[in-house]
Amino acid sequence: MPSPFHLSWFLQGSSAQAWGEPWTGNIGSDWMSAEIFVDLARAIERACFDYLLIEDSIFIGENWNNSRDIFLKNGICVPRQEPSVVATLLAASTKRLGIVPTLSTFAYAPYLTARIIGSLDQISGGRAGWNLVTGFADLAARNFGLDGMADHEERYQMADEYVAIVKQLWDSWEPGAIRDDRENGILIDPTKVHTIDYAGKYYSSRGPLNSGPCPQGRPVIAQAGGSSTGRAFAATHADTIVAAPTGIENMKRYRQEVRAQMAAMGRDPDSCKLLFLLSPIIAETEEQARWHADQRGIQAAQSIETRLARLGWAVNIDFSAFDLDAPVGELSTNGTQSTLQNFLIRAGKNTLREAVIANSSVGYCVDVVGTPDSAADQMREIMEEVGGDGFLIVLPDVSRRSIATITDGLVPALQRRGLARKAYEHAHLRDNLLEF
Numbered sequence: 001m002p003s004p005f006h007l008s009w010f011l012q013g014s015s016a017q018a019w020g021e022p023w024t025g026n027i028g029s030d031w032m033s034a035e036i037f038v039d040l041a042r043a044i045e046r047a048c049f050d051y052l053l054i055e056d057s058i059f060i061g062e063n064w065n066n067s068r069d070i071f072l073k074n075g076i077c078v079p080r081q082e083p084s085v086v087a088t089l090l091a092a093s094t095k096r097l098g099i100v101p102t103l104s105t106f107a108y109a110p111y112l113t114a115r116i117i118g119s120l121d122q123i124s125g126g127r128a129g130w131n132l133v134t135g136f137a138d139l140a141a142r143n144f145g146l147d148g149m150a151d152h153e154e155r156y157q158m159a160d161e162y163v164a165i166v167k168q169l170w171d172s173w174e175p176g177a178i179r180d181d182r183e184n185g186i187l188i189d190p191t192k193v194h195t196i197d198y199a200g201k202y203y204s205s206r207g208p209l210n211s212g213p214c215p216q217g218r219p220v221i222a223q224a225g226g227s228s229t230g231r232a233f234a235a236t237h238a239d240t241i242v243a244a245p246t247g248i249e250n251m252k253r254y255r256q257e258v259r260a261q262m263a264a265m266g267r268d269p270d271s272c273k274l275l276f277l278l279s280p281i282i283a284e285t286e287e288q289a290r291w292h293a294d295q296r297g298i299q300a301a302q303s304i305e306t307r308l309a310r311l312g313w314a315v316n317i318d319f320s321a322f323d324l325d326a327p328v329g330e331l332s333t334n335g336t337q338s339t340l341q342n343f344l345i346r347a348g349k350n351t352l353r354e355a356v357i358a359n360s361s362v363g364y365c366v367d368v369v370g371t372p373d374s375a376a377d378q379m380r381e382i383m384e385e386v387g388g389d390g391f392l393i394v395l396p397d398v399s400r401r402s403i404a405t406i407t408d409g410l411v412p413a414l415q416r417r418g419l420a421r422k423a424y425e426h427a428h429l430r431d432n433l434l435e436f
Contacts, residue, residue: 034086060072099127195207222238241275296360315335
């Protein structure tokens with residue numbers, strides 16, 4: 001019997017998702033209600049996914065001609081709603097699915113993050129997670145009164161203190177602190193609630209957390225570590241890792257390195273689930289699937305500027321002054337280093353025009369294109385080759401139709417092969433992650 005792997009969903013912001021794409025209905029006018037995301041959450045819960053991660057950013061891009069115009073006109077990562085609010089709605093609409101909003105360390109005080117995620121864990125019955133990000137854009141930093149983002153390496157030093165505070169605040173309530181003893185008039189045992197008195201270089205907090213204990217003890221922490229510093233940070237703190245290396249060999253190497261780091265620090269590598277980003281294309285026939293895959297490149301060639309603006313948004317580079325028909329060359333960033341690194345790997349010696357088309361045509365870590373059955377076989381082969389714990393599905397064209405290709409097409413094929421669960425065994429997100 002083959003080993004099952006985990007499936008989760010990476011939602012690129014709660015917004016006018018995939019505006020302008022086919023089959024997205026009236027998303028331009030209906031997005032405020034978040035009904036599409038409620039439908040998504042319920043659909044992937046029926047398919048027994050582990051969690052839905054809500055990616056986020058807290059700025060409007062200006063990384064094209066030093067202007068917001070292209071971002072606003074095309075709905076590139078804007079508008080975006082506060083993820084913790086949307087997460088609450090999704091938690092109320094589901095019963096077993098994990099809900100994992102993104103909260104940035106530069107934008108939320110540690111106490112506030114601990115309180116928000118702790119409260120989400122309570123109202124969801126132990127299904128909350130926190131996607132821990134340090135932030136990457138100076139434009140976002142300026143929205144919070146900062147001159148810009150700290151250096152990449154310092155951001156992770158700051159995050160080490162930040163996550164230490166959050167964990168200690170979650171631990172500030174011992175198990176059994178809530179007594180609910182009406183006979184003796186005691187709701188909470190004072191001896192089991194503690195201050196933390198954390199004072200670091202960057203952050204401090206007295207505690208205890210006033211929102212009470214979390215059903216999971218500590219909610220699940222998700223983290224994406226692409227750089228060497230980021231990988232070490234994820235190996236230290238994450239319960240599940242969002243991984244995006246390009247190609248089978250890089251996927252294998254990434255997993256081996258992270259697991260070796262965990263073992264070196266005394267962590268059981270199996271206690272952290274490493275999920276690879278995947279954008280599969282599923283259709284009724286191989287020919288139809290290949291046609292849809294070809295359309296990615298065709299559409300990219302027709303929208304070079306918007307694709308480059310979206311890339312520049314992530315890596316803090318304005319590509320508008322670059323020569324599209326010159327080689328990409330060497331680039332560096334204080335933004336999202338893994339995104340830039342993966343782009344440069346795909347670019348090779350190609351021109352910028354060729355590179356952005358190639359970058360927009362791939363299915364993130366590796367391509368999976370075919371019918372439900374052939375795609376399921378491809379995913380099994382990838383997992384057998386790479387190892388790892390599963391996939392994070394991310395689609396560039398989120399619609400009820402595209403969601404159904406995954407939940408009603410691909411997942412049943414995986415289940416028939418014993419590669420995906422058919423039912424949840426546990427109430428808590430952490431327990432479902434640790435099930436296999």
